[in-house]
Amino acid sequence: EIVLTQSPGTLSLSPGDRATLSCRASQTVSHTNLAWYQQKPGQAPRLLLYATATRATGIPDRFSGSYSGADFTLAITRLEPEDFAVYYCQYSDASPGWTFGQGTKVEIK
Amino acid sequence: VQLVESGGGVVQPGRSLRLSCAVSGFTFSHYAVAWVRQAPGKGLEWVAVMSFDESKEYYADSVKGRFIISRDESKNTLHLQMNSLRGGDTAVYYCVRAPPRFSLGNYFDFWGQGTLVTVSS
Numbered sequence: 001e002i003v004l005t006q007s008p009g010t011l012s013l014s015p016g017d018r019a020t021l022s023c024r025a026s027q028t029v030s031h032t033n034l035a036w037y038q039q040k041p042g043q044a045p046r047l048l049l050y051a052t053a054t055r056a057t058g059i060p061d062r063f064s065g066s067y068s069g070a071d072f073t074l075a076i077t078r079l080e081p082e083d084f085a086v087y088y089c090q091y092s093d094a095s096p097g098w099t100f101g102q103g104t105k106v107e108i109k
Numbered sequence: 110v111q112l113v114e115s116g117g118g119v120v121q122p123g124r125s126l127r128l129s130c131a132v133s134g135f136t137f138s139h140y141a142v143a144w145v146r147q148a149p150g151k152g153l154e155w156v157a158v159m160s161f162d163e164s165k166e167y168y169a170d171s172v173k174g175r176f177i178i179s180r181d182e183s184k185n186t187l188h189l190q191m192n193s194l195r196g197g198d199t200a201v202y203y204c205v206r207a208p209p210r211f212s213l214g215n216y217f218d219f220w221g222q223g224t225l226v227t228v229s230s
Contacts, residue, residue, distance in 0.1 A: 035216035
């Protein structure tokens with residue numbers, strides 16, 4: 001079973017800053033099966049990126065994804081006020097199973 | 110694309126509850142669909158998935174043998190039958206679409222607003 005570990009747990013930043021969120025898989029995984037979601041309080045999650053780096057419909061280009069081996073990164077350039085939220089990574093494997101990381105909260109400093 | 114859940118509520122431990130999800134805006138039979146839950150103040154947990162053609166269904170270990178996912182193509186509706194409910198099943202349950210088409214689904218691109226299930230005596 002693949003485990004996704006997100007870090008940091010909380011990121012305290014100011015509007016305009018760059019955010020870098022990490023998601024580490026417990027073993028080498030396919031980058032085509034990694035997605036990122038954003039969730040704001042009281043709302044359902046929203047898909048941001050799939051296949052590691054492909055932005056979902058309507059997602060601004062300040063959101064980007066990358067990977068190196070089992071390490072995945074979500075970067076947000078120039079944080080906007082609406083970007084302060086919790087972010088989850090998710091992987092689908094051949095078990096099959098759909099695993100989520102525990103989340104990273106991006107809060108206003 | 111819309112997914113609208115219903116059927117949540119308060120239920121005693123050991124009892125059953127059936128959730129429904131009405132979908133619209135896309136060809137239901139082309140996509141896998143799933144249920145994802147979130148306990149209060151906690152993260153996301155995949156619960157169950159059914160393939161686009163109803164040939165495959167998979168469950169998280171935490172609900173295997175207790176929950177059953179089904180879909181009614183004639184009514185564009187997804188269901189989750191939850192039996193032998195436990196306190197740990199208390200969560201908001203989201204209905205989700207799982208692309209790409211004609212697959213088991215890699216990710217979840219559209220989510221319902223969620224329905225709260227509370228298991229308590």
